[in-house]
Amino acid sequence: MEKRIYYHDTDVGGVVYYANYLKYMEEARSELLEQKGVDVKGVTGEKFLYAVRKCSIVYKSPARYGDVIVADAEIKKVTHAQIIFRQKVYEKDSRRILVEAEVSIVTLNSDFKPVAMPDSLRQKLLN
Numbered sequence: 001m002e003k004r005i006y007y008h009d010t011d012v013g014g015v016v017y018y019a020n021y022l023k024y025m026e027e028a029r030s031e032l033l034e035q036k037g038v039d040v041k042g043v044t045g046e047k048f049l050y051a052v053r054k055c056s057i058v059y060k061s062p063a064r065y066g067d068v069i070v071a072d073a074e075i076k077k078v079t080h081a082q083i084i085f086r087q088k089v090y091e092k093d094s095r096r097i098l099v100e101a102e103v104s105i106v107t108l109n110s111d112f113k114p115v116a117m118p119d120s121l122r123q124k125l126l127n
Contacts, residue, residue, distance in 0.1 A: 001028045001070065001071045002069070002070050003068070004066070004069075005064065005065055005066060005069060007065055009065075014064055014065055015062035015064055016062060018059060021057070021071075021089055022055070024069070024071040024089055025071055025089065027071060028073040029073045029087070029105075032072075032075070033125075036125060038121065038124050038125070047109065047110065048107050048109055048110075048117070049108050050083075050105050050107060051106055051108055051112075052104070053082065053104045053106040054104040055101060055103045055104075056102045056103075057101040058099065058100045059099055060098060060100065061091075062098065063091060067092075068091070068093070069089055069090065070090055070091075070092050072087065073087045074087075075125055076102065078125045080117075081106055081107045081114045081117060082104055082105065083104070083117075083125060084103070084104050085101075085102065085104075085105070086102055087100070087102070087103060088100050
């Protein structure tokens with residue numbers, strides 16, 4: 001997922017505000033899931049939902065106003081109730097890595113208790 005950095009993405013120091021990288025990575029995960037045939041909007045209509053369980057992030061270099069960045073996501077592992085993503089955000093032209101992260105998403109029922117994801121979803125994720 002490619003994105004241009006605008007003024008509203010930055011802090012007073014003129015660099016991307018650290019929490020905005022979480023939004024960029026969320027968008028990259030959604031794009032990846034859609035590419036794998038997972039209707040992200042439709043999943044919320046089922047009897048389960050997803051939440052970030054864990055996010056381990058390393059900030060390596062700042063992006064600035066006007067930069068064009070790329071956020072990507074790949075599935076590292078799929079368990080009974082969890083999807084673990086490996087993610088990077090980098091500057092498009094130089095390929096300078098800005099952020100690296102590992103994000104775990106857990107499948108929850110309506111009481112916010114972990115549950116097994118449907119087999120049909122697992123198959124889409126593994127292909």
